[in-house]
Amino acid sequence: MRGGGELIEIRFHARGGQGAVTAARLLAQAAFMEGKHSTAIPFFGAERRGAPVVSFCRVSDEPIKISSAVCEPDFVVVFDARLINADVIKGLKKDGTVIINSQVKVNGFISVDASGIARSLGLVRDNIPMVNTAMLGALARFEIVSLKSVKSAIKETFDERNAIAAEQVYREIIL
Amino acid sequence: MKLIATGNEAVAYAVLDASPDFIAAYPITPQTTIVEALAKFKESGKLKATYIPVESEHSALSACIGAGSMGKRTFTATSSQGLLYMAEMLHWASNARLPIVMANVNRALAPGWNLWADLSDSLSQRDAGWLQLYVSTVQEAYDTILMAYRISEDPNVLLPVMVNLEGFVLSHSAQPLETLEGCYLEPLDLPHRLDTGTPHTLGNVASPNDYFKLRRDAENAARKSAKVTRKAEKELFELTGRAYRPVMEYRCDDADVIIAAMGVFAREAEAACDILRDKGVKVGVARVRQFRPFPEFDFDGRLIVIDRDYSYGCGGILAQEIRARTGKPVYSVIAGLGGQDMTYKDFVKIVIESREEGERWWGID
Known part of the structure; x- marks a missing residue:
């Protein structure tokens, strides 16, 4: 079904300019490095900086046939806690996981202070912490891909600090 | 080379591997990242083609027709309104029997203004004399651009080919891609190319009788292209193990x-x-x-x-x-x-x- 094998569907929620499209692509890249099949799908609307945006990633052991939007995610990754509303958790699978970038703990969600980590490493643009690479560390923690692959994928495009950010988020999450 | 790439990047890699002599293009969403990638290849010296960023789509195809008439391998890419702006020259390219390859990133037509996938742009040009292929994956976009050159440049065909991929959902989605790295195509040998050594014209006045025969020749070529396409599919299968059928x-x-x-x-x-x-x-x-x-x-x-x-x-x-x-x-x-x-x-x-x-x-x- 849906291309066969175990299919993991991830939906990113962010604001325009936070790099959600890049995050989906880096995750697809990391999965690809492990010999898995993966696709990254941007949802392009009338984007402008700061407006809510989504992007999608699918990872599977089998070729992936579907290219429609992810409506029933296994993982939802939220780059800005202020984006949390009904749309964010819409369609989340029963045993699905929501990972949010937040300094304060939010009940029922996995919270990580990716902004704090990004700031401490100087990953800031226009005074906004760039958390897209850091948040990939959280997905590695849930073994969608290994931390090693995430770091390699990140380092193909970004500097070492981004890989460190991913590792710090990975270590911050205690399961 | 194995990598993760978008549909538009796959098109650009295929064009690089087809080693064209000439590219002319004008940016339009969602096609723009193709010509941006080609411009980067040109800047880095990987792409040897003459690259002209022209002032409109009409000019883009006109420039390809000019270079194509000289027997050069050409490429252009467009979308939606841009394809319609080319309409006059689309017919010129096929009636002049020029083997031009174009990527069209399918996008809806205005109004209402809409940047997303819709096949109405290319299908509205179905009778323009171009062979039309439609792809469904990033890998297929790459493979089909290369096959398009093979089909288009075959002496039995000599018609332009339009390779269509849907905007955003394919053009901007990233999937696994395997490239060949290097050109398996033969050099283009256009029998009716303009040549100062043996002067003749292309596109002169044609009497009804001659015109009628020219159209019949083009029709025969389009019919024969089906067989040539099978040959191109077989060749690609032998090179890559990837099988395509009409x-x-x-x-x-x-x-x-x-x-x-x-x-x-x-x-x-x-x-x-x-x-x-x-x-x-x-x-x-x-x-x-x-x-x-x-x-x-x-x-x-x-x-x-x-x-x-x-x-x-x-x-x-x-x-x-x-x-x-x-x-x-x-x-x-x-x-x-x-x-x-x-x-x-x-x-x-x-x-x-x-x-x-x-x-x-x-x-x-």
């Missing part, structure tokens, strides 16, 4: 119901097909990859045709073609216009709610 069949052999579609919807329909098969419904998917010339289309099951396009007052364009080809009733579904998303669940529902014949605008009717 109609890609998925679980069609014993199917009672055939879903016919083009582009990404056909792949999504395959996922629906698997679900329905598990429930005992014998469904198959026939993905039409080659639209011009329209291929053999012969299936036993009843037909559901998905169109991401429309001809006002006349119906879905693929449905019309299939009706004309098979003489069979068709259940025509109009879906996904202007980039409307369609999931595999929609395709399951389409099959369950389908009838023998009729038309339905999915999500509206």
Whole structure:
């Protein structure tokens, strides 16, 4: 079904300019490095900086046939806690996981202070912490891909600090 | 080289590997990242082609016609309004028998202003004399651009080829890609190229009698292209192990119901097909990859045709073609216009709610 094998569907929620499209692509890249099949799908609307945006990633052991939007995610990754509303958790699978970038703990969600980590490493643009690479560390923690692959994928495009950010988020999450 | 790439990046890699002499292009969303990638290849010295960023799509194709008339291998890319702006020169390119390859990133036509996937742009140009191919994956976009050169430049064809991929959902989605790295194409040898050594003209006045014969020659070439395309598919299969056919069949052999579609919807329909098969419904998917010339289309099951396009007052364009080809009733579904998303669940529902014949605008009717 849906291309066969175990299919993991991830939906990113962010604001325009936070790099959600890049995050989906880096995750697809990391999965690809492990010999898995993966696709990254941007949802392009009338984007402008700061407006809510989504992007999608699918990872599977089998070729992936579907290219429609992810409506029933296994993982939802939220780059800005202020984006949390009904749309964010819409369609989340029963045993699905929501990972949010937040300094304060939010009940029922996995919270990580990716902004704090990004700031401490100087990953800031226009005074906004760039958390897209850091948040990939959280997905590695849930073994969608290994931390090693995430770091390699990140380092193909970004500097070492981004890989460190991913590792710090990975270590911050205690399961 | 194995990598993760978008549909547009795959097109750019294929053009690089086809080693063209000349590229002219004008940016338009969602095609722009193709010409940006080619410009980067040019800047880095990887791409040897002369690259002219022109002031319009009409000029882009005109410049390719100029270089093509000199026997040069050319490439251009466009989308939507840009393709329509080229319309005059589309006919010129095919009637001058120039083997130009173009990528068209399918996008809806205005108004309302819409940047998303819709096949109405290229299908509105179906009678322009170009061979039209439609792809459904990033890998297929790469492979098909290379095959397009092979088909287009064959001495039995010498017609331009348009390779179509849907905007954003394919052009900007990243998937695994394997490239060949290097050109397997033979050098282009255009028999009627302009040559100062043996002066002759191209596009001079033609009397009705001559004009009529020229059109017959082009028609014969378009018909012969089907055989050349089979040869190009075989060659690519031997090089890569990847098999393409004019109609890609998925679980069609014993199917009672055939879903016919083009582009990404056909792949999504395959996922629906698997679900329905598990429930005992014998469904198959026939993905039409080659639209011009329209291929053999012969299936036993009843037909559901998905169109991401429309001809006002006349119906879905693929449905019309299939009706004309098979003489069979068709259940025509109009879906996904202007980039409307369609999931595999929609395709399951389409099959369950389908009838023998009729038309339905999915999500509206």
